Amino acid sequence: MADPMAPNGYVSGSNLERVLKSGNFAVTAELGPPQSADAEVIRKKAALLRGFCDAVNITDNQTAIVRMSSIGAGALLVREGLEPVIQMTCRDRNRLAIQSDLLGAYALGMRNVLCLTGDHQTFGNHPQAKNVFDIDSIQLVQIVKNLRDQHIFQCGDPLKGLEPRFFIGAAESPFAHPIEFRPYRLGKKIKAGANFIQTQLVFDIPAFEAFMEKVRALGLHQQAYLLAGVGPLKSPAMAKYMKENVPGILIPQELIDRLEEAGRPWAGKSRDELTKEEKKARSEAWKQTGIEICIELIQKILKIEGVAGVHIMAIEWEEAVEPIVKGAGLYPRPVIEPLPV
Amino acid sequence: MSSVNVDYQIVAFCCQYCAYAAADLAGGLRLQYPPNVKIVQIPCTGKMDVLYALQAFESGADAVMVAGCMPGDCHFLEGNFNAVRRVERVKDLLRQIGLEAERIRMFHISSSMASQFVAATEEMLRTVEAIGPNPLRVSGKAHPQETCGLPSG
Amino acid sequence: MIIAEQKPFEEIKNLIEPAQRVLVVGCGTCVTVCFAGGAREAAILAASLRMASKLNGDPKEVTDVTVQRQCEWEYLDTIAEQINEADIVLSIGCGIGVQAIAERYPKTWVVPGLNTAFLGLPAEQGVWVERCAACGDCILGLTAGICPIARCSKSLLNGPCGGSQDGHCEVNEEIPCAWQLIYDRLQSLGKLEMLYEIRPPKNWRTSRDGGPRKIVRPDLRLSEEE
Structure with missing residues (x-):
């Protein structure tokens, strides 16, 4: 890595960085904060993830729905002994607020940040809001890097004291359009200073292999750690919805067919005809298949050169992370002791 | 048509190539149409302006007919289609103003369709009889009112 | 050019509600080209308001006039007499026009008849899109x-x-x-x-x-x- 490093060889020394640098295949998971001020929700979700991942992404008002702040939830997670990856979007904060929040996050013990542009507010529960988008994700990466390595704010003024030393992440959607440009945009993020990349959900392995081939041709896999996004599908309906409505998500028909097959014992009956127990059993069958598919995807991803880990997005289904990580043979997680400074 | 209330005023904007000629033919064939209908000859219903209709209503007209060529037969290719859209806009305006949208209607009548022209006028009169006189009329009769002219543009 | 669209009729009626003599002022530039506030629209709006107020039992005196550009003093000066006679001026120029009238006529109550939307162009007949x-x-x-x-x-x-x-x-x-x-x-x-x-x-x-x-x-x- 080209980044100026602390004397101990790490840019941030975060657990995620240590695991990645050690050459271990990393696992990150995702935690969606509640639409409330209830710290207990974070603690419960943390308990489900503890020991099964190297760091936990905390979403920043995902899909533009107001939730407990990523930094607030991150502070709770630090107290619980888990390592957060703070997601930071450009939708709701300008460059002043972003830098200020990051200083606070670092002071509270957070060491990883994922720089995102953010979903547009029209998707969320405050579509009347004025958005910010003062900067974009690539510029945000640059700002976080300059805070860490140049000890300067975006305006050029120097920090007066300790700099926040974040392990800087960025996202990439390999199958969004224009698809030919995606590896180059990834390159821009890395050039801007991203240390690790988490991708949009991958279900189509051949398409992802083609993407990785270009990534390798550009040498990007040697300049940043790339974590492939994976997630368990909950039902055929969810899979179809994502395939049709979420930009950049490719789901092969074969996977949808497998989920349909899992629900076959209950097929031919409408939702109203099924008893509560039958619905539950069908849902369990789908979920089981979703987890199996996810494990198989990880096993295939493990074989792709240049992939340094997986990011498991089990949306509001944190319980799925344990069986996935165990099933994929990624448990127990390595413990890489921090080096003395 | 003994029950016809002759006080009702219907202004019919008729394209000279079709409906106006149909009205003429009706006269020639001694077909009677309600005397309430006042025909205004226009070169094409594409010339029909939203403001013409509004001025007619503001002056007390109970209904406005716009009668143009059969679809596809417009002498100016699609003047009649433009008229259809303008009639729709007038309907919207009438609803906003507080008048019934049914007071204006578009008809397609070719020059040979004299009886259809008569039927259209009778239908329009029945509509007006059903919804009653234009409440903007001061007395029972329509009256000309000073309105601003059309802009030259 | 500046693209605008007319406010809902009900909102316009409420805006002019307190007035008896209403002057609708159109603008002959951008909003004429996007069919929101030119001479024709001014005449249509004035006629509509006359009829609606009459039906409402409160007939208002609504007249209309259109200047070449509401955003220049010289053009606004040509309608000083009409503006001064009105209880309320309903500008169907863009937001600049409304403010120009307010600035030029400090004693006149002026309200907007349009929502100024964006800077754009007509992509096709009846369709306008933002560009700047x-x-x-x-x-x-x-x-x-x-x-x-x-x-x-x-x-x-x-x-x-x-x-x-x-x-x-x-x-x-x-x-x-x-x-x-x-x-x-x-x-x-x-x-x-x-x-x-x-x-x-x-x-x-x-x-x-x-x-x-x-x-x-x-x-x-x-x-x-x-």
């Missing part, structure tokens, strides 16, 4: 003549984001992805390498973020003595 955000620091030279500030939903300078799909924006299928357009045009012009550069954060001081803006051209100003 008046950010004050044009970057079209970097983006193949397609403005991401005005046309990308997130005003990205390093787009496209992950929401670009099949040429349209994630916000709405009706919105073409500005960055896909930029990409396609740069590609066809053989300048795709321009996209590999990272564009730094924009200086928004030239935009509204620096406060209300003003341009002074000393070479064009009249001398004090005149």
Whole structure:
């Protein structure tokens, strides 16, 4: 890595960085904060993830729905002994607020940040809001890097004291359009200073292999750690919805067919005809298949050169992370002791 | 048509190539149409302006007919289609103003369709009889009112 | 040009409710071309308001006049008499016109009949689209003549984001992805390498973020003595 490093060889020394640098295949998971001020929700979700991942992404008002702040939830997670990856979007904060929040996050013990542009507010529960988008994700990466390595704010003024030393992440959607440009945009993020990349959900392995081939041709896999996004599908309906409505998500028909097959014992009956127990059993069958598919995807991803880990997005289904990580043979997680400074 | 209330005023904007000629033919064939209908000859219903209709209503007209060529037969290719859209806009305006949208209607009548022209006028009169006189009329009769002219543009 | 659209009729009725004599003032420039506030629309609106108020049992005296440009004092001065006779002026110019009347006629109550929407062009008959955000620091030279500030939903300078799909924006299928357009045009012009550069954060001081803006051209100003 080209980044100026602390004397101990790490840019941030975060657990995620240590695991990645050690050459271990990393696992990150995702935690969606509640639409409330209830710290207990974070603690419960943390308990489900503890020991099964190297760091936990905390979403920043995902899909533009107001939730407990990523930094607030991150502070709770630090107290619980888990390592957060703070997601930071450009939708709701300008460059002043972003830098200020990051200083606070670092002071509270957070060491990883994922720089995102953010979903547009029209998707969320405050579509009347004025958005910010003062900067974009690539510029945000640059700002976080300059805070860490140049000890300067975006305006050029120097920090007066300790700099926040974040392990800087960025996202990439390999199958969004224009698809030919995606590896180059990834390159821009890395050039801007991203240390690790988490991708949009991958279900189509051949398409992802083609993407990785270009990534390798550009040498990007040697300049940043790339974590492939994976997630368990909950039902055929969810899979179809994502395939049709979420930009950049490719789901092969074969996977949808497998989920349909899992629900076959209950097929031919409408939702109203099924008893509560039958619905539950069908849902369990789908979920089981979703987890199996996810494990198989990880096993295939493990074989792709240049992939340094997986990011498991089990949306509001944190319980799925344990069986996935165990099933994929990624448990127990390595413990890489921090080096003395 | 003994029950016809002759006080009702219907202004019919008729394209000279079709409906106006149909009205003429009706006269020639001694077909009677309600005397309430006042025909205004226009070169094409594409010339029909939203403001013409509004001025007619503001002056007390109970209904406005716009009668143009059969679809596809417009002498100016699609003047009649433009008229259809303008009639729709007038309907919207009438609803906003507080008048019934049914007071204006578009008809397609070719020059040979004299009886259809008569039927259209009778239908329009029945509509007006059903919804009653234009409440903007001061007395029972329509009256000309000073309105601003059309802009030259 | 400035694109506007008429406010809902009910809102306009409420805005002029207290007045007896209403002057509808049209504008002969941008809003005429986008069929929102020209002479024809002024006449239609005035007639509609006369009829509606009459039906409401409170007949108002609504007249209309249209000037070439509401945003210039000289044109506004030509209708001083009509403005002064009115209880209320209903401007169907853009927001600039409404404010110009307010500024030129300090004692006149002026209300807007239009919602000023954006700076754009007619893409086809009856369809107008946004093209410029008046950010004050044009970057079209970097983006193949397609403005991401005005046309990308997130005003990205390093787009496209992950929401670009099949040429349209994630916000709405009706919105073409500005960055896909930029990409396609740069590609066809053989300048795709321009996209590999990272564009730094924009200086928004030239935009509204620096406060209300003003341009002074000393070479064009009249001398004090005149």
